Amino acid sequence: LDRVEHPSFSELPPLKSLNVLDIDELPYLDEMAVLIGRSLDKLRELRVGIARHAVQREWATVWEGDSLQQIDADYPTSSSVTIGEKRLGGVMGILTGFVHDMRKPKIVLPERIRRRSSARSPHSSQPVASAQQSPPALGELNTNFLQPSPPVATHASPESLNDPLIAMSQQASPVGDGPGDPFEGVVEQATLSPRSSSRKRDDEPETERATLEYLESQQPTLSHRLRLEILELERVPLSVPVLQKAIDWTKLTSLTLLNCQNNEQLWKTLRKAFAPTARSPTYPAPRRTPSSTPKKGSKASSGLSSADLEYPLKLKKIHTNTVSPSLIAFLKETLAPNSLEVLFLQEARTYNSSVSMESIFRGPLRRHRNSLKKLLIDSSEKSPEGLPMNSSRWRKWLVGREVLGYICGGKMPALREVGMAIDYRDWHFFLQHLPSIPQLRSLYIPFIADHVHGSNLDPRELALSIMDIVALRPEVELCYMGIQSKCFEILENKREWDGRPDSHLGMSGTAMDDGPSEDEDDGDVEDDEDEEDGEEGQDDELEETESDDDADDDDDDDDDDDDASDLDEATIDGRAARLRLREILFYDDKVAVFKARHGKL
Structure with missing residues (x-):
């Protein structure tokens, strides 16, 4: 049976965004190649994912060879029949078959x-x-x-x-296809x-x-480039030559690579091709002075600061679950300081990262501390469905007190969302420093190490502790909290002036009135007796003293009445507000950290 519906993508008009996930048949890629070639000048967002059961297919493997083709130019939608499944450059080679021809010219010299x-x-x-x-x-x-x-x-x-x-x-x-090729020294077709x-x-x-x-x-004449702004790939083996030639990396702002092979070679190549270069300034004074001439053996570039360098790449978001030392070096050296806004680092089941938490802290965290808005550091093992598994891999990137103090100490002023695993011995340290990041809106703590209750801890109690800090420090804007598998939302209820009881708001049962009125009827004998005792205690507390039990009841009622009076005054002024905690589902569509925790597109 033919499992492929065709024609499909090849009949669509030029698109600005193309999202195709869980691809399990080769003809779909051939159809997408026609659409991508048609959308060359318009396409800005590309999201491609290969199905889990199709990763081992021949067309999903990166092949190289002079006899291989990316796609059949005469019959592109039937390429799986005419030229087979082995394709030059793998998946990305197929998709860019009408963008850049990767075949080498037969004769050059x-x-x-x-x-x-x-x-x-x-x-x-x-x-x-x-x-x-x-x-x-x-x-x-x-x-x-x-x-x-x-x-x-x-x-x-x-x-x-x-x-x-x-x-x-x-x-x-096309005219004005972009700047010069930065990979000219790596791979170049001679023309x-x-x-x-x-x-x-x-x-x-x-x-x-x-x-x-x-x-x-x-000789091949296809030498265009996709001017993408967003590129997201899942289970796509990377062909570095195809990515070099077919994508304009200077236009890319968001890059997501999940379960993609050969990514380490990609980071090395990008780091080499897009290394920062010295800026050419305007000199108000003569360029050659006796003091400006470097001495023999000295490094001329040692005195250059970040402001004197030009950084070709404009990446603002990086999300990957294969963190390698090459990636850390790329984030630290190739991107401009304080330019990265979103950093999601995770660890795939099939990839054992050698990067430590110290390297992450010394590298991208400190390099981009003033610009990072969303941060996720999670080394936990996920199931194929994206759910956490019972393993201790999450301890690899456990945030220690030094890094925790850096994140929560006010040194990252742009931070809005953060996800990390912490130690319980640093829990109160975290609560004490929470007011230093009042701009934080969303918090995700998937694991807490060495809790006193072991694995039987109650996420709601921890969320209530955080809400206490928010109540005491009104400048804290924290709203969403994900703790382990539970998610909570802090709600603020403005109290009305009409004297509704607190029980209506789900809080304490104290009445809103200054004191009980004479015509008040509770309908309960015991409540009536307590009210009578309270009234006697209010009227006669300066004249007589009753038994010890009645005196205790009088004191409690007096405190309640005083609190109610204070709340009434604050309510009249309009300054009082009550916070309550509500358990909700994870808002994946509102909070980027919650959505990224699954580790899949």
Whole structure:
């Protein structure tokens, strides 16, 4: 049975955002490749996830080789039949099949061209002319599937006949495709510029010139890049060359990699390709002074500060569950200081990270302390459904007192959401420093180590302790608390002036009136006796003393009446407010830390 519905994605118009998760069939990727190629100038958000049971399929593996293709240019939606499941670059190679052609040119060096041209007969210009008359498969592909602007008519001028590659590039390449390639030193497809090629052709014979024109016309002309702002991948093996060539990393602001292989090589490559460079300042004074000349053997860049460097990358969000030392070095050295706003670090079941909590603290936390708004540090083991499992892996990234004091000590002024595991011996230390981060809105504590009650602790009691701090310090804006598997919300109820009892608000049962009225009827004999005793205690407490039990009752009633009077005065002024705790479901749609705790898209 055919499990794939087609046509599917290939019939859609250009999109700005494309989200496809749990892909388990190859034809869906081929259909998406057509849509992505059509949305080249519009696509800004791309989220792709491979199904768990399809990770071991051939098309989900990164393949390399000269005989492999990314997609069939003539029949793209039937590529699984025409060229098979082994694809150049794996999943990302398929998706970018109409964005950037990763195939290497067959002939690059001029020596090989001369060697082949010398073996040909002088009449070899005839097949070249026929080759120039027949358009390449790429032009047909762009016309049939990607539907670009109408191609420019080829004029029979000597210049156009001299270099057909110029006309093809004008049809396939948009104007102003972006800055230069930062990966030029890593992987580069050799192409000849029109100026240099024309200079060489003047010195070459007629036969070699025609052969060179034919070979240039056969080279791949797809060299575009996706100008994505958000890229999220799940269970997608990464092909570093494809990511280098097919994505404009200077436009990317959010990157999520969950259960993706080969990510360590990606961080190393990005760190090398986008290393900060020295800024070219304007010099009001002469640049050369006796004191500015560096001495022999001294490092010229040692005196450069972060303000004197240019950082090409604009990443503001990083979410990954494969934390490697290369990632920590990338976050610390490649991104501009105080530029990262969201950092979610987790640990996958199949990946054992060698990064310690100390490295995370010394690296990205201190580097981006003024800009971090949302922070999640969780090394717990998750089930395939994203639920916590009974293991002790979460202790690896247990936040100690030094890091806890740094986070809660006011040194991260932009922090709005935080998720971390702490030790119970630091619980009161955490409560004492909570007023130092009044801007915190959401708190997630999945684990508390070495609690006095063991594993039988009550999350509600811990939430009530936090609510006490919020009640005592009104400037604290904490609203949502996730403790272990429970989630709570702090609600603020403004009390009305009409004297409704506290029991209506779910609080104490003290009445709102100044004292009991004469016509008040409770309908209970014992309550009437207590009220009578209270009235006698209020009227005669300065004149006579009754028994010890009655005196105790009188004192309690006096305190209650005094508290009620104070609350009434505050209520009249409009300043009083009562807080209450409500258990809710995790607000994954409102709180990013709650949504990220699952470790999946």
